[in-house]
Amino acid sequence: MEILAQRVRMATPGDGMAVGRLAAIALEHTPKAVQKRARPGRDLVGYIEKRGGIIRTRHGHTICRVATDHQHKVIGMIHVGAPLDWIEDHPMGLRPALGRAVTEIGMLAVDAGHQGQGVGASLLAAVEADERERGTDVLFAKVAWSNWDSLQWYRKQGFIIAAPGADFLLYTPTERPASLTSTTATL
Numbered sequence: 001m002e003i004l005a006q007r008v009r010m011a012t013p014g015d016g017m018a019v020g021r022l023a024a025i026a027l028e029h030t031p032k033a034v035q036k037r038a039r040p041g042r043d044l045v046g047y048i049e050k051r052g053g054i055i056r057t058r059h060g061h062t063i064c065r066v067a068t069d070h071q072h073k074v075i076g077m078i079h080v081g082a083p084l085d086w087i088e089d090h091p092m093g094l095r096p097a098l099g100r101a102v103t104e105i106g107m108l109a110v111d112a113g114h115q116g117q118g119v120g121a122s123l124l125a126a127v128e129a130d131e132r133e134r135g136t137d138v139l140f141a142k143v144a145w146s147n148w149d150s151l152q153w154y155r156k157q158g159f160i161i162a163a164p165g166a167d168f169l170l171y172t173p174t175e176r177p178a179s180l181t182s183t184t185a186t187l
Contacts, residue, residue, distance in 0.1 A: 008126040011064040016049025018074035026109035059087050059099030067119045076110040078123040103131050105141035124157055
């Protein structure tokens with residue numbers, strides 16, 4: 001299969017509608033109760049549409065990157081940030097450090113016609129490189145246990161699967177040479 005020329009970049013003003021369409025794909029396997037909280041609302045789509053892919057939050061920021069094909073059409077997206085709900089469960093004094101140390105992949109999606117061509121891996125590689133540079137210790141994704149294809153994909157990318165039913169597991173294997181640990185969790 002031919003790999004399309006692609007470029008990963010920060011989402012820019014005007015990318016909001018494409019990000020919203022891809023976010024809906026990313027959430028297809030998410031349980032309905034989680035979807036109601038996670039669905040990108042007009043705020044996310046509108047923010048990216050007007051301002052681009054860096055959004056300030058109470059514990060840092062979230063970042064939305066997109067992959068484009070040779071015609072500059074958005075064909076994939078990844079949205080990452082600090083796990084805000086989890087951080088809020090910790091004492092106030094720990095929250096700034098946790099916001100810097102832990103990053104969650106909130107959504108990752110590739111257009112169906114471009115899957116299997118390395119687009120998702122390119123998006124993930126860009127995030128991993130940026131998070132290593134930023135000093136992040138743990139990068140994780142929540143994946144529904146029933147979403148076997150995504151679990152297998154994350155495993156191929158070097159992620160470690162946490163126990164079924166766990167929100168997420170912060171696990172740093174000693175055999176990984178880089179300081180950034182990738183962990184896949186399940187819902």
